[in-house]
Amino acid sequence: MKVLTCITPGELKYGIADLPDLKPGNALLRIKRIGICGTDLHAFEGTQPFFSYPRILGHEIAAELVDPGDAQGFEAGEAVTFIPYFNCGHCIACRSGKPNCCVNIQVCGVHTDGGMAEYLQVPSHLLVHGEGLSFDELALVEPLAIGAHGVRRANVQPGEFVLIIGAGPIGLGIMEFARIAGGNVIAADVNMQRLAFCKKNLKIEYTINVKDEDTLERLKEITNGDMPTVVIDATGNQNAINGAFQYMSHGARYVLVGLQRGDIVVSHPEFHKREATLMSSRNATRHDFEHVIRSMKNGQVDPKTYITHRVMFDEVKDQFESWLNPANGVIKAMVTI
Numbered sequence: 001m002k003v004l005t006c007i008t009p010g011e012l013k014y015g016i017a018d019l020p021d022l023k024p025g026n027a028l029l030r031i032k033r034i035g036i037c038g039t040d041l042h043a044f045e046g047t048q049p050f051f052s053y054p055r056i057l058g059h060e061i062a063a064e065l066v067d068p069g070d071a072q073g074f075e076a077g078e079a080v081t082f083i084p085y086f087n088c089g090h091c092i093a094c095r096s097g098k099p100n101c102c103v104n105i106q107v108c109g110v111h112t113d114g115g116m117a118e119y120l121q122v123p124s125h126l127l128v129h130g131e132g133l134s135f136d137e138l139a140l141v142e143p144l145a146i147g148a149h150g151v152r153r154a155n156v157q158p159g160e161f162v163l164i165i166g167a168g169p170i171g172l173g174i175m176e177f178a179r180i181a182g183g184n185v186i187a188a189d190v191n192m193q194r195l196a197f198c199k200k201n202l203k204i205e206y207t208i209n210v211k212d213e214d215t216l217e218r219l220k221e222i223t224n225g226d227m228p229t230v231v232i233d234a235t236g237n238q239n240a241i242n243g244a245f246q247y248m249s250h251g252a253r254y255v256l257v258g259l260q261r262g263d264i265v266v267s268h269p270e271f272h273k274r275e276a277t278l279m280s281s282r283n284a285t286r287h288d289f290e291h292v293i294r295s296m297k298n299g300q301v302d303p304k305t306y307i308t309h310r311v312m313f314d315e316v317k318d319q320f321e322s323w324l325n326p327a328n329g330v331i332k333a334m335v336t337i
Contacts, residue, residue, distance in 0.1 A: 001118035004316055007054045009046030012317045020121040027124040028067040029080070033139035034115050034313075034335040035060030038168060038236070041324055043110070049261050050110055058115035058335075059084035059108045062130075062138035071124035079130035081138040082122045084108035085283045100149070100283035107283070116316070118337060128286070131293050136334060140303040143332075144292045145284035147173025147234075150257040151181055152288065153281040154230045158182030163219065163228040165210075165244055166258060167194035169306060169332050171234030174257065175202055176301050177291075183230065186222060188215065193329055201305045210240075219247055228252065232281075238262045245271060253277040309333040 003017045022028050040057045042048040062081055068074035087094050087102035094102050108114045108122065130138055147170055156162055162183035164174050171189070175198065178185050186206040187198040198204040208218050219227055227249035233241050236258030245266045248254055252274060264278075271278075295301045308331040311319050316335055323330045 002313070003056055003113075003118075004116040004313070005054050005056050006043055009044065009053070010321075012044070012320055014314075014317060017117065020119055022067060022069065022121055025070060025124060026121040027065065027069040027071055027074070027082075027127055029061070029063035029082070029120050029122060030066050031061060031063050031115050031118060031120055031337050032079075032135040033062040034058045034337070035139045035143060036320075036323060036333040036335065037143055038170060039110060042236075044320060045324065047261075048110070049259060050107070052111075055109070056113035056116050057109050058117075059110070060139050060142045061108075061115040061120070062135040063115075063120070065127070066119070068127070069124040071127050074124075074127055074129070079133070079135060079138060081128045081130065081141050081289075083126040083128060083284075083286060083289060084114070084122075084142060086112065086123055086126070098285075100285050105283075116313075116335075128289050128293075131297060133293065133296060136307060137296055137303045139334060140306060140332065141289055141292050141296075142284070143169055144173040144176065144295075144301065144303070145288040146170050146257065146281075147175075148177045148288040148291050148295075149284040150174050150232055150234075150255055150281040151177040151183075153279055154178075154232060154253050154255045156181040156183045156230055160184065160230055161186060161223045161226070161228040161249075162230040162232065163188060163244075163247055164232045164234060165189070165240055166234035166236075167191065167198055168234060170257060172198070172202065172306065172331070174232055174234055175204055177295075178230075178232075179204075180295060180300050186219070186228060191326055193326075194331075197331065216246065223249070230255070232256075233258045236260045242266065245276075248274055248276050250274045251276070253279065255279050255281050257281045306332040307334045311335055313337045 086106040087099035088104040091103035167189035195207040
């Protein structure tokens with residue numbers, strides 16, 4: 001089968017590999033769609049913290065189920081996606097119902113080879129039914145589940161002002177599910193094109209261009225001086241993460257969905273006087289995947305909104321670097337095999 005491997009930062013290479021030899025407990029997938037996410041792009045740049053080379057990228061997957069293995073209730077030929085966070089099942093996180101942050105986690109396409117291939121075997125217990133969704137839609141479930149999980153971590157309540165910093169694909173998903181939860185969403189980014197996308201396609205009422213506007217004053221204006229009770233970072237930018245502590249209301253929750261390599265630096269007195277809560281949000285759970293699928297099926301989320309670029313598998317190597325350029329307006333590049 002044909003595969004595409006990230007050999008080193010900046011280098012992709014097509015190759016031929018053997019068809020997977022199905023192991024007990026696994027299911028075999030024929031890949032149909034692969035979404036390109038920030039993790040893939042950062043791996044190509046060499047800025048992904050939890051990464052080793054060479055690696056076959058890709059974990060936003062829609063597939064035809066070839067062999068369900070021991071999965072109950074699944075049939076060969078059906079459309080599926082899967083939860084790409086391979087957990088051990090016995091560590092403290094897994095025993096506590098948090099397989100998304102398993103101590104021994106192996107993320108498909110990061111720690112293990114991913115879906116930039118014609119076939120892929122995955123643990124059968126991580127399969128997710130397609131529920132009648134298209135392959136395009138199924139390939140978008142995982143990135144949207146990341147957003148849904150971050151919103152669930154924040155426990156967004158109806159009427160709250162929710163500041164989401166970063167209007168990339170993950171940030172947009174967070175906005176969608178914060179809106180579904182009833183939050184008054186404020187989108188902040190440096191890219192006017194992305195902010196315009198938020199207004200037009202996601203119906204976000206409040207947007208802030210942090211490069212050209214006084215963010216603190218705009219937030220006071222929008223929230224009548226209270227400041228947001230929820231702040232969620234989706235940038236993975238150290239300056240943005242450290243700078244956003246000042247945007248929290250008293251009693252606020254700050255959730256870090258974005259990931260960066262450096263230290264978090266905060267004024268302890270400013271954080272303490274707010275009795276603020278800081279938490280991270282990693283990956284997603286089956287609960288989040290199911291919430292996303294329900295939201296797609298009932299029309300609360302239109303996944304096709306996100307797909308701005310389409311390529312065939314044979315074109316990925318030549319197109320990949322261009323997706324790093326903000327001027328190209330990529331929200332989600334979708335690969336067809």
